[in-house]
Amino acid sequence: MPKKFKVFFYFLFITFLLTINVYATSFKKNILILTSYHRGYEWNDIIEQGFLSILKNYGEYINIKIEYMDALNNNDGIYYDKLLTLYKDKYKNSKFDMVICSDNWAYDFFQKHREELFPSTPLIFTGLNNFESYKSQDKLIENSTGVLESIDIKGNIDLILTMHPNTKNIIIIDDTTITGTGLSTDLNKLIYGNYSNVHFQEIKNMTLEDTIKKINSTDKNSVVLFTSTSIKTNDGSTLYPVEIIHNLKNKTSIPIYGIWDILLGNGIIGGKISSGFDQGVYAGKIAEKIINGEQIKNIPIMNDIGSNYMFDYNELVRFKINKSQLPKNSIIINQPSSMYSITKKQWTILLCSLFSFFTLIIIFLIINIQKLIKTKKKLKESELNLHNNFNFLRTLLDTITTPIFCKDINGKYTDCNYAFEEYIGLSKDEIINKTVYDLKQGNLAEIYHKADLELIKTKGHQNYETQIIGTNGEKQDVIFNKSSILSNYEAIGIVGVIIDITELKKNEHKLNRLLKFKEVMIEVNQSIIGLTNINELFDLILSKSIALMKGAKYGSVLLLKEDINLVIASSIGYDDEKTKDFILPLESSFHYLKTKGKITSTIIIDDVFNLYSSKYVVLGKNDWKIVSCISTPIIINNKLFGMINIDSDEKDIFNEDDIDIMNYMKYQIENTISTHNLYNEIMYLSKYDKLTNIYNRRSFEEIFDKVLSEALRHNNSFLLVIFDLNGLKLVNDTYGHLQGDEFIKSFVNKLKSSISETDILARYGGDEFIGVFSNTQLDSLSEKFEELNKYFIDNPIILEGNKVTYNYSYGIATFLSDAVSYSQLIKIADERMYIYKENLKRKLK
Template identity: 35%
Template sequence: MKKILVLSLLLSIYLFAQEPSKEVLLLHSYHKGYKWTDDISKAIEKNFEKYSNINLTTIYMDTKKVSNDNYFQKLYELYKEQFKNRKFDVIIASDNSALEFLVEYQKKLFPKTPILFSGINYFDEKLIEKNGMRKYISGVIEQVDLKKNFELISKIHPKLDKLIIINDKSKTGLIMKDDLKKIIPKFNNKFEVEYIDDMQMNDLKKYVSNTNNNTALLFVLLFKDKTGKFFTYKESLEHIKSFSHVPIYGLWDFYLNYGVIGGLLTSAQAQGDAVSKMVLEVLNGKKITEIPILRKSPNEYIFDFNELKKFDIKIEDYVDDFVIVNKPFSFYRKYKLLVNITIATMLIFVILIILMKANINRRKKLQRDLSNRLEFDKVLLDTIPNAIYYKNVDGKFIGSNLAFANLMELSKSSVIGKTAFDFFPHDIAVKNTKIDDKLLKTLKTDTSEMALHFSNQKIKYFILNKAVYKNIDGRIGGIVCIMDDITERVQQKQFLIQQSKLAEMGDMVAAIAHQWNEPLVELSAQIQDIQTSYLLDELKDCQVKEFVNDSMVQIKYMSTTLNDFRNFLKPSTKKVTFPIKKALDEINEIIGKQVFYSNINMKFNYINGEDLVVYGYENEFKQVLLNLINNAKTKILENLLKENTKGNIIINISKSKEYNKIEIIDDGGKIDEKIISSIFEPYFTTKKDGTGIGLYMAKVIVEDKMQGKIKVKNIDNKVVFTIKVPFKKD
């Protein structure tokens, strides 16, 4: 809340500095020299002194001394002449008389000028409703809290016999009398209350001087005595104080310093502060109708140190939040903050010295522990079989474990200062550098694969697990990499792939038999024909040449079939970009005729043209296609051909944003929904003589080795295998 007020104040200062002059009229009900009035003026002037463009005009009505309709009429005529050539942006009405005067004469003197009041006792809404003035008026209500003051007196003086209330018959005094009549009966059972407002000053002084020690005074107002003699606020109190030997309590803060102990007092300064803030809002453009009346009077518990001491009252026993005035000079009290800071500083220094000594001892111990821990970590890292290295943000190696140094055939000290380009082939080093740059920006982790060729002709495969590490100060220190040697796993997967290929060899041999059947028949016929020609002595040179040419065509065809078979069995060693159509054509060459003679129609649909490519392992990819087509063929033969129905295998090839897609659809009947989610698991099979590795290896090849995706689903009575494979390097 304080921050908001400060920001509002600064904003107001800035806005006012940019705007033209503002005219403010402060109309006081009472006279200059009356402390209540002077304190309100001081508070308003203090709040306005920051604004050089606010011109404050202060007028005093002096209604403590004279207050009647004729006097108000004369004031109206005076102000009409005085302000006929002046226009005010806002008017402040201090106390009831000023507000009542403005309600009566505002339209004639200051038409449509907003009015903000302060110090208004016993506020009545009917007052500002008069003459349609409600839309021009807001302000701060002054409200004396008689009940809490009675309760305070009762707490401080539990043995009190009598409370004497001193008041006058002024307008305010009469209003106070009405309020006192409502409060007094509530305390009759605690002490006697005597109300005095019709004595001469001399009689009053004599009466007060004869009170007993179990009496207290509540000084309300006394500007006129019974004879009509006028007294200033401090004259009347000083007269009473000079003859009183009992404590005197008050209701307004301007009686402090003149003999009252204090109480829950109505504060002129608080009234002035509150109304001046409202004025600034109006001058800043806020409508008067948007400023609500402050109905809770900003009263405070305020006490005079001298009076408390005189009557030996420890006010902190009765009130929690209060203000003490007139405290005697105390170096500690005056410079309390400085003294406390000095003492606190000295204590801090002592504590710091103790802590520093303890810290030195602790650091020595920590250094020993850290040295032991570093030695332990060093041994621990060297014991780990995985190769580990770590480098800074510039990409330079700052250390490694023994396994990495041995892998690179270097000493650990020789690793320091080098970069990835010193250890890995250029393309691998570039790829790893890009990964490192990305990690340093995202602060995430990364896993990638790498194959390294060593001088002994061996190839090793690694998974690189990388993460960013931070220094103790929170800044990024660099990257740690743990190299997991997966050579054995890769070889094992390759073995399974080859095993899967061998599992297909039965179908492959049958396919080759189909492929060779026709050319063998053709060769047999040609041999018989040339033998017959030879026996009949009809053999000619041209026939021999023709026989040789025709035979070579058939032999080359059979040789091509063997080459396709041999290429299929040969494992791919690295990823390449190859056409999808080429792979499918080669598969079709191997098993196409067998599929055809099985009464199955196999159709290829190139939806986006025939030039789509795949980035991956070519022979392994062909193995996946062969496995899926063979499975479809087998299922069709088992289910559909029993009914002498022709089967269909549809292969759709299409392109998407990041992948090329191949769909292999067969109508050999759907897969049981209970097992469809398990068909890619290793060694899962529904065939009597199946190995359960065909579809598992298909998933390994597509997803692990080629970073693609393979899925299966049933559509009606058909099965759709969908393969998505990347068409460019990742």
């Protein structure tokens, strides 16, 4: 290299390019926004802002019309009829590509009059409440999708009790709108059986003045939760949420929480907040998809866009609430700025500014170095000056923490800064006059060299992402920014900067995994609703867990039987024949051995083989063996119910992220099993008598209707019998009702053992029982009952050490010959039972 290039040039370049490519359709898209409220209603406006923020870039390609229904102030049939007439006339010559309905009133109006106004027009809805009610009443609008509004009342109540542990009274301010009615219903369900130490007061249809008076008269340990859409004043004026909160803040002294983001900064402390802006953004994204040609039927309904814990710093200070009391990841507005509270966006701007500043400095330095080289021969007297300047630049570049290097046209390194030496793990002497092939970069060296040759050829700039082998021998993700060094328009070398993005890529991977986990959570929640078989849930949980965990290949759900053995209820990757009759003692399970019997939480086991002293049992297909696993217990009613195991044939596969996934799946299984068991118990009690385990009266009458229909159809006969257990009152009075229950069970058990499986027996009420007997004759059945009565008389029951003799009376009615209706058969059998009872009394005397 010529002497004039003894001073090496340095150049640092980074380009941020944001490209927004708006797909221009061949014609304008006409969009109608139909909102439930009036212009200026804060919630309505914030949803519009979110929606328009997405579509603003489409400019001339869309035409948006907005109609305000003003349903809060006008909500009757006459007004809606006038609206219908107005819209018919106004839009009779208009055709819309989609309609956006904001909140329930607009949705209901569109659902009722869609075919009259906008037939078959796609509908996007936002802020829709009580979705299940629409679904159950078959009021879902075809060719529609959108975002449902989910308000977390429980989350807000739990937050209030956490922030104010001495709370004795929670005042809920709501209204009678569709949203208010739904929230009131959810509240009543929520507080039933919960929050026994807190009194809930619901204020509804009360004027602002009376509401303030009511609040000021309550206990000082009270908190307000505001959910209303509007409130009247004594003079008949209507106030809306923000104005209401201003009044409550100024005229009451107790903490106020809310559920909508429009209230934050206006007087509420905060809450678990639902964002109208986010709902509008999601609706805008749906509209964007439709504009770009996607079918609305392929766009799913967003069940819940979530809510965030948000607080107003000024109100926290006002009520002396420390930020340490707030939930994790809470958002605080109006917080005084500090170096520690700079937002991510502000940091980005600051770093970009610094980066640009250093770029300009380096460019300036390179230009000056070039000038110094050109004038060196002519200005030998300034050599000392040049030397000092060079040392300054050298020090400055070595101070920069970003790796910088220079190469000549042959690919040999001519200079680098200290950061480059540290990053590569070699000294400058080991780098200078060496090529990339000498820097232990393996197969990656050929990629770098080809890129350098192309850069010298084009005399331009390069910016690309690749990998470098770091000092630890592992590949690091980096971005190369390189530029040609030109002299008289000829390339004489290149200067490059390395930006390490390894951590950024890791965070990006983690974020993508979290997003995928969120999608799986939504899918699992939706799938659980339709499950009828608990094993289907096991299969679903296993498949989703394995799909989310890198390296996970196999899994099983083990259920505990008789508190000692585990059996496989569901598995993936196991040999079905081997698992069918497999029984594993609890004390031999991975989890038990690893924790020494303390099975309480999710654990990772990377030393499976070290847990076994005896022969290892191979259950996998193709004889694969478990090397590592992650295991979590299923706890139902504070008792071990089973385990979920996700397995791998590789070591050190699982990490803390996988524990979060397992804990979520564990929660879903525990919750569903508890619900499933409760449902089975309720269903059983709806059909059977709890004491005797035979049919109750309602179930019997349902079954009897089927028996009667069948008998009428085929002209068959059957016998209806009414039984009356004699002496029950005496037993209850003498020995108590618990012994009376034993008395009844003894009778029923003996009676059940004396009849056939096809006969039907039920408890009719108290000490009366009823049965239907087919395939038998009157005489033989009467004979059987007489023998049974004799048995009871001859074999007294022992109650509290005393022998108690008992018997029963019965009456038989024959279908067809006696009567053909249920009521007549009952009447005849009942009369004959009382005749029998009187005869039995005389006989026993």
